[in-house]
Amino acid sequence: SLRGDRRYIVFLILVFLCAFPNKLAIPLEPIWFVDELHIDYHQAGFVLGTVASIASIAGYLLWGRLTRSRNPLPLLVIDLVLFVVRYPILALARAPGHLAFASVLSGFASPGFELVMLFSVMHLSRGRSFALAMGLHSAFVGIRGLVGPAVGTFLYATLGVPIAAIFWGIAAATAVGVVALALFVARVPHTETSA
Numbered sequence: 001s002l003r004g005d006r007r008y009i010v011f012l013i014l015v016f017l018c019a020f021p022n023k024l025a026i027p028l029e030p031i032w033f034v035d036e037l038h039i040d041y042h043q044a045g046f047v048l049g050t051v052a053s054i055a056s057i058a059g060y061l062l063w064g065r066l067t068r069s070r071n072p073l074p075l076l077v078i079d080l081v082l083f084v085v086r087y088p089i090l091a092l093a094r095a096p097g098h099l100a101f102a103s104v105l106s107g108f109a110s111p112g113f114e115l116v117m118l119f120s121v122m123h124l125s126r127g128r129s130f131a132l133a134m135g136l137h138s139a140f141v142g143i144r145g146l147v148g149p150a151v152g153t154f155l156y157a158t159l160g161v162p163i164a165a166i167f168w169g170i171a172a173a174t175a176v177g178v179v180a181l182a183l184f185v186a187r188v189p190h191t192e193t194s195a
Contacts, residue, residue, distance in 0.1 A: 007188070008124050008133060014184055015117070016140050017177035018080045021170040023148020025087070028156055032090065032163045033099070043096040047103050055107030063112040072119035073185040079112035080178045084171050091167035124188075 033039045039047070066075055082105050089102040117137070125133035155161040 010184065011120075011124055012137060012140055014177060014181040015076075015137075016144065018083075018174055018181055019113070019141075019177075020144045020148055021173040021177075022083055023144050024152030024155070024166060024170055025090075026149045027153050028163050028166060029090070031156075032167075033096075036163070037093060037096050037099065039096045039099070047096060047099045051100055052103040052107035055104045056111055059108040059111035060115070062108075063115045067115055067119045072116050072123060073188060075112070076116045076120050077178060077182045077185055079109055079116055080174065080181065082109035082112070084174045084178060087167040087171040087174070091164040091171075 033044065033048075063075070063079070086102050086105045086109070089098070089105070093099055093102070118134075121133050121137050122130060152166065155166055156163060
């Protein structure tokens with residue numbers, strides 16, 4: 001049972017702290033792209049679609065290769081750092097072309113989070129129920145997806161916080177979570193997570 005596994009619960013909470021801020025941007029990015037960067041459909045299709053898709057293909061190949069022979073927990077920390085970097089780029093962007101690097105980061109980091117997180121759950125749930133461990137992780141994903149966009153919309157539409165400021169806040173909050181996760185990973189014995 002995972003009920004008494006405080007280490008795994010702490011891990012999920014730390015991942016939540018890292019991944020939740022990203023969800024605040026979901027309803028705000030389209031507004032930012034249209035109102036601030038004046039991106040058109042052609043540019044959106046290429047920069048946000050084609051570039052991100054190519055980076056995603058490369059991401060699946062590389063992260064899949066990395067997880068074959070390495071401890072997934074440090075890889076998860078590295079992957080989450082990419083999400084931290086993305087939001088200052090968006091906040092500083094002043095032209096559609098500035099989004100290219102942000103799209104590459106997003107396209108590359110998302111497959112990493114999917115694959116490395118899966119392997120991290122597998123390793124930390126050894127001797128326990130993997131199905132239950134993955135189900136609990138998926139529940140946290142659902143909570144992030146439900147609450148995060150609502151918080152982002154509230155900050156912008158109700159409180160009037162500028163989108164660029166929200167992006168900086170997302171980067172800062174994610175960075176704090178990543179540091180906490182890195183400290184957690186450093187305390188997990190390698191023998192408990194190695195293949």
